[in-house]
Amino acid sequence: MIERLKQINPVFLVLALLFVAIAILSPYFLQPTGYMNFLKRAAPIAILAVGQLYVINSGGFDLSAGALVTLTVIGSSILLDGDASATWWVVLVMLGVGVIVGTANALVVSWLKVPSIIATLGMMITLSGVALTWSGGAPRGYLPENFRFFGRYLIKDVPLIKILPVAVIVMVIVCAGMWWLMHRTNYGKRLIAMGDNPKAALLAGVPLTETRIIAFVVSSVSAVIAGILLGGFAGVSTDVGVGLELQAITAAVIGGAQLLGGRGTVGATIAGALVLQAMFTLLNILGFPKPIRDVVQGLILISAVVIAGYRRRRSGG
Amino acid sequence: MKPARSRNLMAFAPFLLLMAAIAVYVIVAVLTGQTQFLTVENLLGLLGRSIALGITAVGQTFAILIASIDLSVANLISVSAVLASSIMSGDPSMMLPAIAAVLAVGVVVGLINGLIITQFEVNPLIATLGMALVLQGLLSATFNNFAGEVPEEFQVFAYGQVGGISISLIFLIALTVAAWVFLRFTRAGSNIYSVGGNPDAAKLAGMRTTRVVIMAHVICSVCATIAGLYLASRLRSGAPWIGRDGVYDLESIAVVVIGGTALSGGRGGVWGTLMGVMIFSLIDSIFNIAGVDAFAKQILRGIIIVAAVAVYAVRSRRIEA
Numbered sequence: 001m002i003e004r005l006k007q008i009n010p011v012f013l014v015l016a017l018l019f020v021a022i023a024i025l026s027p028y029f030l031q032p033t034g035y036m037n038f039l040k041r042a043a044p045i046a047i048l049a050v051g052q053l054y055v056i057n058s059g060g061f062d063l064s065a066g067a068l069v070t071l072t073v074i075g076s077s078i079l080l081d082g083d084a085s086a087t088w089w090v091v092l093v094m095l096g097v098g099v100i101v102g103t104a105n106a107l108v109v110s111w112l113k114v115p116s117i118i119a120t121l122g123m124m125i126t127l128s129g130v131a132l133t134w135s136g137g138a139p140r141g142y143l144p145e146n147f148r149f150f151g152r153y154l155i156k157d158v159p160l161i162k163i164l165p166v167a168v169i170v171m172v173i174v175c176a177g178m179w180w181l182m183h184r185t186n187y188g189k190r191l192i193a194m195g196d197n198p199k200a201a202l203l204a205g206v207p208l209t210e211t212r213i214i215a216f217v218v219s220s221v222s223a224v225i226a227g228i229l230l231g232g233f234a235g236v237s238t239d240v241g242v243g244l245e246l247q248a249i250t251a252a253v254i255g256g257a258q259l260l261g262g263r264g265t266v267g268a269t270i271a272g273a274l275v276l277q278a279m280f281t282l283l284n285i286l287g288f289p290k291p292i293r294d295v296v297q298g299l300i301l302i303s304a305v306v307i308a309g310y311r312r313r314r315s316g317g
Numbered sequence: 318m319k320p321a322r323s324r325n326l327m328a329f330a331p332f333l334l335l336m337a338a339i340a341v342y343v344i345v346a347v348l349t350g351q352t353q354f355l356t357v358e359n360l361l362g363l364l365g366r367s368i369a370l371g372i373t374a375v376g377q378t379f380a381i382l383i384a385s386i387d388l389s390v391a392n393l394i395s396v397s398a399v400l401a402s403s404i405m406s407g408d409p410s411m412m413l414p415a416i417a418a419v420l421a422v423g424v425v426v427g428l429i430n431g432l433i434i435t436q437f438e439v440n441p442l443i444a445t446l447g448m449a450l451v452l453q454g455l456l457s458a459t460f461n462n463f464a465g466e467v468p469e470e471f472q473v474f475a476y477g478q479v480g481g482i483s484i485s486l487i488f489l490i491a492l493t494v495a496a497w498v499f500l501r502f503t504r505a506g507s508n509i510y511s512v513g514g515n516p517d518a519a520k521l522a523g524m525r526t527t528r529v530v531i532m533a534h535v536i537c538s539v540c541a542t543i544a545g546l547y548l549a550s551r552l553r554s555g556a557p558w559i560g561r562d563g564v565y566d567l568e569s570i571a572v573v574v575i576g577g578t579a580l581s582g583g584r585g586g587v588w589g590t591l592m593g594v595m596i597f598s599l600i601d602s603i604f605n606i607a608g609v610d611a612f613a614k615q616i617l618r619g620i621i622i623v624a625a626v627a628v629y630a631v632r633s634r635r636i637e638a
Contacts, residue, residue: 061442112627115580117442121567122623129615137612246446259440291457298450305444306437 010307011255011271018278025285032162036154038281040233043171044069044226046273048244049251050178051222053269054215056252057182059195059261060109060116062216064123065223065248068101069241071131072227077141077236078134084144091147094224101127102220106213124245131238139236151232167229174225178218179266191215195261250297251276254304258312275300330628331577331589331596338599345607354606361486363598368475368485369394369544369551370568371594374576375489375496376540377569378590379533382500383513384582385434385441387534389449390541390569391560393426396456397545398555403465412471419542426452427538431531449566456557463554475551485547489591492540496587509533514583541565572597575625596625 019029028034048065055062072094079090101123108119155164182188190211193201202208223241230240255272257264279300280293339360346354364371373390380387397419404415426448433444477484500506511519512529520526544565549555560566576593578585600621604614 108623108627112623113630114623114626115630118571118574118580118626119623121571122619122626124619125567125622126616126619129612129617129619133610133612133616246450249446253443259443289458291454294450294454294457296454298447298454301443301450302433302437302439302447305439306433309438 009256009265009268009271010311011268011275011304014254015271015275015278018275018282022278022282022285025282029281036161036163036165036168038277039171040165040167042274042277043165043167044229045244045247045251045277046171046270047174047222047229048226048248049255049269049273050175050266051219051226052245052248053252053255053257053264053266054178054182054191054218055116056249056257056259057191057195057261057264058212058215059198060212060215061120061249061259062105062219063117063120063245064101064105064127065219065226066241066244066246067124067127067131068098068220068223069227069230069244070238071097071127071241072224073231073236073240074131074135074139074238076147076228076231077139077143080141080144080147082142082144084146087144087147091228094228095221098221098224099217102217103213105220106209106216109216110209110212135238137238139238141236143231143236147228148232151229151234153232167233170225170229174222175266175270178222181218182266187211187214192263195263197261247276247297248273250301250304253301253308256304256308258308259305272304331575331592334575334625334628335592335596335599338596338603342599342603342606345603349606349608351606354602361482363602364489364595365483365486366601367594367598368489369548369563370565370572370597371489371591372492372544372547373541373565374569374572374590374594375492375587376537376544377573378496378576378578378585378587379509379540380441380537381570381573381578381580382509382582382585383530383533384516384580385530385533386445386570386580387430387537387541388442388445388566389426389430389452390537390544391564391566392449392452392456393423393538393541394545394548394560394563394565395555395557396422396452396560397542398549398552398559399456399460399464399557400555401546401549402463402467402553402555403460405467405471406465407468409468409470412468416546419546420539423539423542424535426542427535428531430538431534434534435527435530453557453561460557463552463556466554467549472550472553475547485551488547492543493587493591500586505529505532510583512582568597571622571626574629575622577629579629 022029029038052062052065076090076094079093080086105120105123108114109116149166150170151167153166155166158164182191190201190206193204194206194208194211198208227241234240251273252264252269253259253272254275255264255268257269276297279296283293283296343355346352373394377387377390400422401415401419404418405411430445430448433439434441473484475485479487500509508519508524508529511522511524512526516526545555545560548559552559572593573590574580575596576585576589576591578589600618604617609617
């Protein structure tokens with residue numbers, strides 16, 4: 001019994017403790033509006049983190065995700081400029097941009113053999129350049145109501161939970177899809193094999209380039225989806241995506257993902273994203289100034305890796 | 318024969334890239350009829366605009382040579398600049414205490430980075446990223462604007478000239494020479510290459526690899542604090558965003574890699590890094606005299622970083638990400 005308890009990822013325990021602390025400090029979060037709004041806020045970072053997990057499990061990093069979020073918000077608002085009838089094709093265009101960006105990242109890594117940290121860093125600089133050139137440096141245009149629906153709309157009068165934000169539905173569907181691909185398909189096994197030991201994976205017949213392309217495309221598309229949600233509830237600004245790639249990596253690492261390949265699970269990564277968001281909420285309730293968030297994020301990032309390493313050595317894995 | 322030839326080419330690659338950048342610079346200047354840019358002073362002036370990046374990148378070279386990396390340099394630069402200008406607050410007699418305090422912070426941050434990486438076996442990216450967040454958070458929670466000011470005597474570091482050459486440029490070149498001598502002629506320097514090239518072999522050969530890693534991180538952090546002192550001197554005051562605005566973390570890594578130091582450690586050196594800095598400032602000036610839009614410049618910059626790294630990487634047979 002105790003042995004089995006020890007095998008549970010500590011991230012779930014930390015998450016439970018944080019929820020208890022938040023609930024005691026602010027009973028608002030026990031009400032449906034409280035916890036549903038919490039989940040709504042956590043949705044973009046959870047989606048981004050799971051997307052990032054694909055690249056981390058492949059053995060790389062995707063630093064371009066935050067810039068792609070910004071580009072999605074800026075680009076959509078310029079293309080739409082309040083025209084509700086254009087929403088559907090703009091969403092499709094943005095998802096297409098995600099596929100192109102992810103493919104480009106993967107090909108630079110695979111063909112030009114550039115380390116992913118540099119390749120996606122270059123992509124990050126390029127994408128924010130594109131966003132700034134396109135917008136002229138200041139947010140322009142306007143997002144129509146049906147575009148903001150995904151991030152902002154609340155379905156009311158739902159039995160039991162009263163309200164259900166659309167962003168939470170999007171999060172559940174997208175994360176379920178990414179969970180299935182990672183943990184229930186041959187692709188997921190190939191991805192993890194490649195992150196663990198690319199040479200062995202190659203010898204075992206894993207098509208490295210294809211596997212990598214899919215991983216980066218999943219990450220980029222998840223960034224576009226996160227951008228659509230953030231554009232919905234946060235509105236248009238040129239710095240909406242700044243630092244999100246680091247939050248996504250932090251969330252994956254809190255969930256126990258091993259950098260440079262091969263170990264993270266989708267469930268633990270979502271829990272990691274919720275831990276991060278819960279931590280921010282807790283600091284907010286306690287009235288700390290916003291920069292303290294960074295301090296806490298830094299400390300839990302390092303401790304998560306220390307604890308994961310300790311657990312791994314103890315289990316001999 | 319083949320490996321030897323390719324190794325020679327690799328050693329010259331930063332130089333060739335630099336020559337290519339200079340050639341493009343000359344061509345663009347001639348084509349746009351702006352030959353007034355084609356003087357030696359102008360080329361030196363280019364490097365003079367990248368002093369902070371240069372100092373940071375020399376330090377980053379040490380971290381990368383031991384197959385580590387330091388993402389906390391930009392935030393440490395901000396901490397250093399703010400700390401220096403608020404301790405000095407315009408009083409020349411506080412210059413030495415301020416410099417001493419700032420350098421001590423550099424040593425401590427480097428020690429902590431090195432200890433987290435070696436004692437807890439934390440991936441250096443994560444350790445220094447965590448450190449970056451902690452530093453920036455503490456700084457932004459305490460200061461939200463320009464803090465203090467540096468006395469005029471201290472501005473000599475950034476604005477002073479000796480024999481027509483700026484003191485800061487002389488300092489950067491002296492720092493590079495010192496780093497080169499250290500790496501090339503001292504035992505500690507050759508230990509850095511051994512540990513970066515193959516940590517297991519270095520350990521088996523009896524080297525205290527932990528100490529080498531910690532030393533490299535201390536050097537890297539101290540260089541970042543010196544860059545912070547330089548920026549405080551140039552801006553006449555320190556603000557909590559100057560490091561982040563300069564993107565010194567990512568740019569210093571980029572110039573080190575463009576300068577031919579391998580991200581996998583053990584190969585490269587500080588002269589390549591200085592050439593990398595030169596290449597970066599040349600690219601900037603080429604855009605300026607060609608009149609490229611500021612934002613479009615950023616797009617091209619991203620592509621050039623990746624392309625330059627690809628020049629080195631495409632020849633390796635690496636299959637990892």
